[in-house]
């Protein structure tokens with residue numbers, strides 16, 4: 001059974017009478033990559049700061065590795081590595097020197113610090129740049145160094161706030177791969193905040209969707225589609241002539257069909273709880289009608305994103321009945 005490493009219960013933070021985080025409850029398991037997905041201002045950073053014990057909740061509770069972060073921020077800091085969106089490295093020091101400096105702040109003896117720093121720089125692909133001044137690193141290299149920096153104290157959890165900000169697309173792919181690799185190799189729990197749907201989708205085992213301080217849904221992509229769209233998470237669009245009542249009746253009787261919506265005289269959207277395109281085609285042929293087109297789509301994070309982040313509506317062809 002999976003072990004819970006972060007437990008958040010009814011967590012609320014109110015600023016100026018307005019909740020930035022609103023009764024958030026969430027559990028994160030040891031070893032998983034969890035994505036906090038939400039637009040700007042959704043409450044992701046506020047949640048992270050409360051997890052780190054940097055700000056106090058208005059109400060609710062949270063535990064990180066069994067420790068109450070609000071009451072024990074120093075203990076939590078030992079177990080959690082935090083990579084903010086704006087990194088603070090000494091630009092005139094090399095990558096290696098910066099890591100050794102961070103290690104000294106964490107009371108790691110110098111010899112051990114250097115061994116760990118060299119190993120981590122290799123792990124994040126900076127072995128050839130470890131003696132170069134950080135001021136000469138690209139943004140992507142600094143983020144890699146940032147990952148090595150949070151790992152130097154061998155934390156249980158790393159929290160990454162918008163880690164791909166300002167990195168070119170190729171660098172983003174490399175960084176995401178690296179995060180997943182570190183998660184696997186070091187068996188480390190990763191909490192990643194982002195408003196980039198596709199990035200979160202690529203590496204996260206589970207995702208929590210945040211809007212206006214509230215967690216709308218959580219789970220893997222399939223779970224999310226189910227939570228947000230209920231049983232009707234597949235839509236099969238059909239153009240068929242003639243579209244007569246007898247055919248509609250037969251289609252409605254197919255196992256898995258939940259509802260049918262007429263789009264126009266010859267088109268319908270069939271809402272189903274599974275992929276049943278072949279059964280629909282067969283029924284149309286049996287009913288002596290002509291099938292002009294059939295397209296299926298399942299609700300993925302794309303639709304969820306459009307629905308919840310962009311005006312809370314998806315385009316007309318995928319309107320939920």
Ligand SMILES: Nc1ncnc2c1ncn2[C@@H]1O[C@H](COP(=O)(O)OP(=O)(O)OP(=O)(O)O)[C@@H](O)[C@H]1O
Pocket residue numbers: 015016019020038039040041042043044045046047
């Ligand atoms: N110190 C503060 N005082 C007042 N309001 C705040 C404070 N910090 C955050 N807020 C408000 O709380 C809400 C959530 O902000 P937060 O920074 O947590 O969102 P976010 O999801 O991390 O967004 P971003 O990606 O832009 O950082 C916003 O409306 C923000 O204006």
